[in-house]
Amino acid sequence: MGRPFLTDPEWPRKAAEGRYDEIRQCTACDQRCLDAVFSLKEITCTFNPAAGREREYALIPAKKPKKVLVIGGGPAGMEAARTLAQRGHRVTLFEKSHKLGGQLNLAAVPPGRGEFATAVDYLSRELYRVGVKVELGQEADVKTVKKHKPDAVVVATGATPLxxxxxxxxxxxxxxxxxxxxxxxxxxxxxxxxxxxxxxxxxxxxxxxxxxxxxxxxxxxxxxxxxxxxxxxxxxxxxxxxxxxxxxxxxxxxxxxxxxxxxxxxxxxxxxxxxxxxxxxxxxxxxxxxxxxxxxxxxxxxxxxxAMGSKSESGLFEALQGAVPEVYPIGDCVKARTACEAIEEAALIGRKI
Ligand SMILES: Cc1cc2nc3c(=O)[nH]c(=O)nc-3n(C[C@H](O)[C@H](O)[C@H](O)COP(=O)(O)OP(=O)(O)OC[C@H]3O[C@@H](n4cnc5c(N)ncnc54)[C@H](O)[C@@H]3O)c2cc1C
Ligand code: SF4
Structure with a gap:
């Protein structure tokens, strides 16, 4: 149970209270726990970057709730949206495909990687639980964003293959x-x-x-x-x-x-x-x-x-600069990397706005 406690230290309480759907499962990815041990780095968790840093990552209610748009329903967009909503912001998430999860849906396909799908399921359930408005099949552009008159926009448009x-x-x-x-x-x-x-x-x-x-x-x-x-x-x-x-x-x-x-x-x-x-x-x-x-x-x-790498999709972020009061890029749309950086940047921006 070592790794599952990093991903969700609250799970015994959630299980005791029958809140099984709220349990965030360990995906056995080893990236921020065992790999960190072998690289002499700080241990945390890919899907719970607050593990081991609970004080810095405390969730403090927003002083002034804002209208926030999150563009992109990959791990970065989903984690940012749920964190913002938990802090009291009014959040709408746009995803251009008809499915949440972004590249994590592909990461879950190869043999032995199926547990990544549990992270997509968990984040999808959380969006509904915390009241994020999810718009699937909606590709956001500058016009769509301006029409909604947001106070802040989080761009999490990810990456595409090179x-x-x-x-x-x-x-x-x-x-x-x-x-x-x-x-x-x-x-x-x-x-x-x-x-x-x-x-x-x-x-x-x-x-x-x-x-x-x-x-x-x-x-x-x-x-x-x-x-x-x-x-x-x-x-x-x-x-x-x-x-x-x-x-x-x-x-x-x-x-x-x-x-x-x-x-x-x-x-x-x-x-x-x-x-x-x-x-x-x-x-x-x-x-x-x-x-x-x-x-x-x-x-x-x-x-x-x-399979020669990916390029970040940063066009919307660039186009939105100066067009809305606040705009922040997170995840692969900054630079194509891994879910670790995507979730960590999302968790941080979710606490900053
Ligand atoms: C095969 C494969 C295996 C991987 N394996 C691992 C692994 O083992 N470990 C790991 O940590 N990482 C892995 N990754 C990388 C990881 O999945 C990505 O780093 C991570 O998904 C990036 O998250 P993101 O939310 O920033 O972007 P994405 O996952 O790319 O999500 C971006 C989302 O934004 C949507 N979008 C784009 N433009 C718009 C728009 N204008 N309007 C609305 N929606 C829009 C896209 O449809 C997409 O759903 C893998 C990736 C692949 C492809
Ligand atoms: S980093 Fe991966 S394997 Fe380690 S606890 Fe988190 S989800 Fe589990």
Whole structure:
């Protein structure tokens, strides 16, 4: 129960009072607890940045309740909106899609990451509990914002995937990692993922696991002698053959040590090939031509997946400067990073306005 107490120290009281829906669950992300221990940093929690800093993060009612618009229903926008409403502000949240959660909905798709969905569920329930008016399917622009005459606006418009100008990137065999995770696209038997950061690794694992048997089932069957070990390994590895191309000399450099080691282990289990110090030069119908140690080589593929980072969506924040009395950017729309910064900045702005 160590980590769950960081995420919600009030949970025993909430459980005793039958307020189960108000319990914020630990997502097992390890980012601000175990990873912090291994990096000799202060321990807190991705989804409860007040953990360990309760005095600085105390919720003090707003002296003068304001009309606040929050643009974007990802983790940053949801956390900011609920905190502002808890302090007595009148808050409306605009989300352009028909679903709350932003990128966390994608983060919850790869194997072993499903618990991120509990954070989206919790924040969505909280918005309704604390009385935030949620407008789904509403893309906010300067006109919409001005029409509402807000006292303050929080811009949490997030980030979108980068598509660098590699020759061939617009080919019909090329797809984005986000589209793969949203299961919008079918891939062939051989897949090359360009980019070995967190999103590239998790997408590679998601694809590689689309074989007839998961590693967990294989271990279960092999240990129970329902299947011989060799057949179990073959079945686990008979999904798509996946190769990751990474420019740096190590994959997963944007991940914490605990998650990186468990994903690297799972990639090895599923026989995902990793080629580091490899720069993609062009994409053809046959695959990806990459440069490694001064030589050009080919990684053959039926489909090429782009996982080369994200760019912040800061246009609305820039356009709103001077147009409304107060405007604050938070989360990935400042710089594409992780849910840790998104939630922390939201918690702080929620206490500042
Ligand atoms: C596959 C994947 C895996 C990830 N894994 C992790 C992980 O393990 N750990 C981690 O900490 N982070 C992870 N992240 C990153 C994390 O999800 C993001 O850093 C975080 O979601 C950023 O939150 P945000 O609210 O700032 O932006 P977003 O989540 O991008 O949300 C922005 C929202 O604003 C909406 N919006 C945009 N413009 C408008 C507008 N004009 N009007 C109304 N609405 C608008 C968008 O539709 C979106 O819902 C992952 C991301 C991806 C894609
Ligand atoms: S940082 Fe992640 S794993 Fe650690 S307590 Fe918070 S939600 Fe749980």
């Amino acid at each position: 598509r660098p100008g590699i020759p061939g990137i617009d080919g019909s065999n090329v797809v984005g990692a986000w589209d793969v995770l949203e299961q919008k696209t079918a891939l062939g038997k051989r897949v090359v993922v360009i980019g070995g950061g967190a999103v590239g690794m998790e997408t590679a694992l998601f694809i590689a696991r689309q074989g007839p048997m998961s590693a967990e089932s294989a271990v279960f069957l092999a240990l129970g002698e329902g299947l011989d070990a060799e057949t179990a390994v073959q079945m686990v590895r008979s999904g798509p053959q996946v190769t990751i191309l990474e420019m740096l000399d190590r994959i997963g450099q944007d991940m914490g040590p605990t998650t990186r080691s468990s994903i690297r282990f799972a990639l090895r289990l599923h026989d995902v090939k990793v080629i580091t110090r490899a720069t993609a030069r062009r994409i053809t119908e046959a695959g990806v031509v990459y440069e490694r140690e001064g030589k050009e080589e080919m990684a053959e593929a039926d489909a090429v997946v782009i």
